[in-house]
Amino acid sequence: MDMPSSAVSEIPNATSAAIAAHIANALRAAIAERGQASLAVSGGKSPIPVFEALRGQVLDWSRVTVVLVDERVVPHGHADSNTGLVQRHLLQGAAAQARFLPFFGEITPQLTAVVLDTLVDDATARIDPLPWPLDVALLGMGEDGHTASLFPGAAGFARAMATDEQLAWVVSDTAPHARLTFTLHALLSARELLLALAGEAKYAVYRRAREQADVALPVSLVLNQDRTPVSVWLG
């Protein structure tokens, strides 16, 4: 499971407000420089207060394209859908003017490797309008050290960590649902990464992960690199 032993800790309101202000500044700067901006966001439960603070930020949302860093392969109406989460909590009010690029529309219930390969190809085409590189990517982390849907040991994990493509599929015994995820390469192609997490269990994992890059803790490969600036926001 994403959070096997405890309830997910949401990012507290004060930290969420600071993260939202930081992201909004980066989006405004991108719009001023390039006329448009791109934002990738994690799903899960912890960023909900960040989304709710971010949607109240004053900026030209019509120039922002939003995408997920990962998605569970479930219908958008499913309770575990990250697309549904973003639609309910971020793309509201002025932020509803943003362009959102979900990875898929309808899905088939038969998720074979061939079907997942096709979903990845289709999703890659769907995100083609995304202004690239991403201006900002907001990442979360699970207690197993996964970020986006880079679940250690999952089917598809080695490819997702090594390929220079943007998207990959992952199927993990320890997480519900097949996933589509930005690859490590795509995440590290962003202009700026934010990692936000809250709760003692996650802090302990984070402290281990920041020590050295270890593929068993995928978030450590985001933290221990010098290609892309990363800021860490502990709730």
Ligand SMILES: O=C1O[C@H](COP(=O)(O)O)[C@@H](O)[C@H](O)[C@H]1O
């Ligand atoms: O499965 C996922 O897990 C992580 C962490 O989720 P949270 O519920 O503990 O916040 C999340 O960052 C990722 O996007 C999500 O799909």
